[in-house]
Amino acid sequence: MKVMAQMSMVMNLDKCIGCHTCSVTCKQAWTNRSGVEYVWFNNVETRPGVGYPRGHEDQEKWGGGWVRTKGGRLKLRSGGRLKKLATIFSNPKLPSIHDYYEPWTYDYDMLLNAPAGEHTPVAKPKSLLTGEDMKISWSANWDDNLGGSRETMQDDPILKHMSEHVAAEFEDTFMFYLPRICEHCLNPSCVASCPSGAMYKRVEDGIVLVDQDACRGWRMCVSGCPYKKVYFNHKTGKAEKCTLCYPRLEVGLPTVCSETCVGRLRYLGLVLYDADRVAAAATIEDETKLLDAQRSVFLDPHDPAVVEAARDAGIAEDWIDAARRSPIWKLINDYKVALPLHPEYRTMPMVWYIPPLSPVVDVVADSGADGEDARTLFAAIDRLRIPMEYLAGLFTAGDVPAVAGSLRKLAAMRSHMRNINLGEEQDPSIAASVEMTGTEIEEMYRLLAIAKYEERYVIPTAHTEEARELEELACSLDYDGGPGMGGAGPFGSSSGQQVPVAVENFHALKNRQTADRPSTPGRVNLLNWDGNGSPDGLFPPKEDG
Amino acid sequence: MNGDAITILLWVALPYAAFATFVVGHVWRYRYDKFGWTTRSSQVYENRLLRWGSPMFHLGILFVIAGHFVGLIIPREWLYAIGISEEIYHIGATVLGMAAAVLTIAGLAILIYRRRTVGPVFLATTVMDKVMYVFLGATIAFGTAATVMYQVFGPGYEYRGTIGPWFRSLIGLQPQPELMVDAPLAFQLHVLTATLLFALWPFTRLVHVFSAPIGYLFRPYIVYRSRDDQRSNRKPRRGWEPITQPDPKKLTKL
Numbered sequence: 050m051k052v053m054a055q056m057s058m059v060m061n062l063d064k065c066i067g068c069h070t071c072s073v074t075c076k077q078a079w080t081n082r083s084g085v086e087y088v089w090f091n092n093v094e095t096r097p098g099v100g101y102p103r104g105h106e107d108q109e110k111w112g113g114g115w116v117r118t119k120g121g122r123l124k125l126r127s128g129g130r131l132k133k134l135a136t137i138f139s140n141p142k143l144p145s146i147h148d149y150y151e152p153w154t155y156d157y158d159m160l161l162n163a164p165a166g167e168h169t170p171v172a173k174p175k176s177l178l179t180g181e182d183m184k185i186s187w188s189a190n191w192d193d194n195l196g197g198s199r200e201t202m203q204d205d206p207i208l209k210h211m212s213e214h215v216a217a218e219f220e221d222t223f224m225f226y227l228p229r230i231c232e233h234c235l236n237p238s239c240v241a242s243c244p245s246g247a248m249y250k251r252v253e254d255g256i257v258l259v260d261q262d263a264c265r266g267w268r269m270c271v272s273g274c275p276y277k278k279v280y281f282n283h284k285t286g287k288a289e290k291c292t293l294c295y296p297r298l299e300v301g302l303p304t305v306c307s308e309t310c311v312g313r314l315r316y317l318g319l320v321l322y323d324a325d326r327v328a329a330a331a332t333i334e335d336e337t338k339l340l341d342a343q344r345s346v347f348l349d350p351h352d353p354a355v356v357e358a359a360r361d362a363g364i365a366e367d368w369i370d371a372a373r374r375s376p377i378w379k380l381i382n383d384y385k386v387a388l389p390l391h392p393e394y395r396t397m398p399m400v401w402y403i404p405p406l407s408p409v410v411d412v413v414a415d416s417g418a419d420g421e422d423a424r425t426l427f428a429a430i431d432r433l434r435i436p437m438e439y440l441a442g443l444f445t446a447g448d449v450p451a452v453a454g455s456l457r458k459l460a461a462m463r464s465h466m467r468n469i470n471l472g473e474e475q476d477p478s479i480a481a482s483v484e485m486t487g488t489e490i491e492e493m494y495r496l497l498a499i500a501k502y503e504e505r506y507v508i509p510t511a512h513t514e515e516a517r518e519l520e521e522l523a524c525s526l527d528y529d530g531g532p533g534m535g536g537a538g539p540f541g542s543s544s545g546q547q548v549p550v551a552v553e554n555f556h557a558l559k560n561r562q563t564a565d566r567p568s569t570p571g572r573v574n575l576l577n578w579d580g581n582g583s584p585d586g587l588f589p590p591k592e593d594g
Numbered sequence: 595m596n597g598d599a600i601t602i603l604l605w606v607a608l609p610y611a612a613f614a615t616f617v618v619g620h621v622w623r624y625r626y627d628k629f630g631w632t633t634r635s636s637q638v639y640e641n642r643l644l645r646w647g648s649p650m651f652h653l654g655i656l657f658v659i660a661g662h663f664v665g666l667i668i669p670r671e672w673l674y675a676i677g678i679s680e681e682i683y684h685i686g687a688t689v690l691g692m693a694a695a696v697l698t699i700a701g702l703a704i705l706i707y708r709r710r711t712v713g714p715v716f717l718a719t720t721v722m723d724k725v726m727y728v729f730l731g732a733t734i735a736f737g738t739a740a741t742v743m744y745q746v747f748g749p750g751y752e753y754r755g756t757i758g759p760w761f762r763s764l765i766g767l768q769p770q771p772e773l774m775v776d777a778p779l780a781f782q783l784h785v786l787t788a789t790l791l792f793a794l795w796p797f798t799r800l801v802h803v804f805s806a807p808i809g810y811l812f813r814p815y816i817v818y819r820s821r822d823d824q825r826s827n828r829k830p831r832r833g834w835e836p837i838t839q840p841d842p843k844k845l846t847k848l
Contacts, residue, residue, distance in 0.1 A: 137807075138652040145641055179713035236816065240815070251818075251820070252819065254821075265631065267635075268635055281638050283638050283639065285632070286633060
């Protein structure tokens with residue numbers, strides 16, 4: 050057993066309203082630069098729909114992820130090492146920028162500087178690639194809220210697997226949003242595709258990153274990732290991807306997309322897993338068994354043997370504790386409501402989703418029935434064959450009962466909590482029908498619906514004391530006039546030169562801002578003193594004491 | 595005298611200066627501009643032309659390099675010894691060389707046409723790219739011209755008696771510039787533009803040649819790295835060393 054920790058995310062699709070706040074704040078934080086204009090580390094797709102880049106789930110076309118060979122081994126779908134080197138001069142599977150969209154800006158200057166004339170000046174769209182006028186005809190989210198879907202929906206790779214007449218019916222009855230970031234997979238095919246070895250999985254928290262100094266721009270990671278979440282910066286010629294906001298996670302803050310999610314639907318936490326079993330689990334023949342196989346790779350942080358092995362593997366005590374309190378562990382393994390996105394790619398993705406029940410409730414309510422009655426909802430889940438097949442195509446490699454099981458738990462929760470809220474008699478058969486107890490359902494309700502900040506995000510900080518010769522360690526606190534040089538100084542902490550951004554002084558500043566004690570024991574900052582009483586340290590201690 | 599000075603300048607000083615620039619330039623570039631060390635691929639902009647042009651050019655130039663290795667580095671006596679006579683070598687080198695040249699030039703023509711006509715690709719072209727294209731194109735053009743003029747239609751020039759030994763004499767640090775004096779002009783120009791191209795090399799996108807990912811064939815698929823690795827391997831910059839106790843032994847030493 051080789052215990053490793055993985056920082057993971059679960060998104061509760063039931064609560065996603067498709068507002069794109071996550072996408073916008075992520076873009077502002079990470080990709081508002083030249084060369085990545087077209088890049089969205091986080092994007093929100095309307096489903097059914099073609100997604101971004103267009104039809105990225107069609108692996109027949111893009112060749113992302115792994116496949117199982119007849120001999121029972123894993124192989125990169127777009128070819129192994131020799132094939133990669135043979136096609137290195139022109140990657141045959143690379144999406145063009147037009148598969149994402151041609152980035153543009155507007156000629157805003159025209160609005161201010163147009164000469165006086167009869168007509169109101171307009172800001173024409175200008176391509177950011179050629180600088181010329183362009184007609185905007187596609188973007189990262191062109192089919193938002195199914196807009197224009199009648200023309201594009203047939204290109205949805207999942208719908209293509211279902212029959213033709215389904216599509217139109219579908220459009221009237223079922224729509225939901227799918228926010229997507231990098232999956233930070235346990236078996237990342239992008240890392241495996243990188244000829245330079247510039248992509249890596251961090252040992253400590255499993256975050257998949259690109260070493261910008263080692264990347265040589267061979268572009269194999271872009272085609273290797275089945276989720277198309279590695280992007281090519283066309284100005285620097287290097288690959289870039291979602292970093293799971295690791296600089297924030299290292300100091301215990303949630304990612305930007307999580308922090309700003311107005312629906313509070315994202316959960317962050319650790320999962321312990323057995324790295325030795327990943328390859329075997331990813332190689333299981335039956336695709337629909339991949340979900341259970343991946344669950345079996347995770348290790349129970351409450352099991353003393355696991356804790357012992359984790360300690361042996363050098364995982365710190367506070368990380369093990371965080372793994373015990375992890376909302377991810379609860380949603381994936383205790384309640385079993387969260388499902389991975391496209392397990393059939395065999396990359397063992399680590400951003401999981403709670404499938405949306407709301408559209409089912411809407412259908413039931415629209416038909417005049419009671420949308421919160423367990424039996425009605427169960428029946429609807431069984432009857433809504435098409436949406437279930439679609440969800441199964443996304444989350445369980447086509448295994449409808451697995452998706453239905455997850456939705457039945459949500460339905461049971463809805464019904465159970467309605468009874469409680471209305472003060473009605475408890476019906477233990479509701480919880481029993483999904484193999485849970487009433488207490489468990491109430492706990493799940495607390496995590497999913499109340500969703501307190503501290504319970505959604507259980508993020509242990511990085512262990513900087515392990516960072517030998519850490520550069521910031523030498524300069525963060527004890528730079529001239531810094532907090533390490535004997536307090537905040539006479540003018541308070543926010544004056545003076547800029548504080549270097551580093552984990553250590555982040556905590557120092559936070560402590561100082563939130564502590565009840567003076568920042569520097571034994572001294573009083575007179576500028577901050579409100580004149581009342583005599584705080585400790587204002588006068589020297591009396592001798593008779 | 596003047597002739598001698600120019601001979602030494604062109605066939606000794608310039609090659610060594612170019613080689614020094616080549617080596618030092620690469621070391622410098624690798625140390626200070628790893629971030630800029632990339633192929634700077636433009637495939638995301640345009641793929642229809644690149645799909646043909648790029649593999650043609652790259653495969654062609656790889657054949658060309660292999661041919662130059664055989665022609666310049668390996669003494670002809672060695673080839674005689676394994677039974678490759680002058681005639682066989684000449685025919686082989688000319689036929690294979692022309693095939694490689696056609697592939698390379700056709701590929702390069704497609705790529706340059708693409709670079710000029712596809713808007714985003716042209717906008718992404720730097721001044722250094724253009725300078726590099728001039729020298730690369732000139733080198734390939736003179737080399738091909740020399741082969742066509744002397745080897746295909748001409749009497750055949752035995753460069754393995756002059757240019758080859760001259761090249762090896764440079765490697766052996768016993769330069770024999772006089773070997774180059776009587777070489778035909780096309781060959782001389784080919785060598786000179788190539789020399790300048792090598793001097794230019796580390797400052798262009800051509801550095802990606804030295805990133806050929808051979809290691810990919812031998813490493814495990816999934817790469818793990820520790821958060822601390824990068825920083826701990828790097829020595830702190832001067833003036834930023836962490837605080838350590840003074841070494842007491844230094845007090846007793848003179």
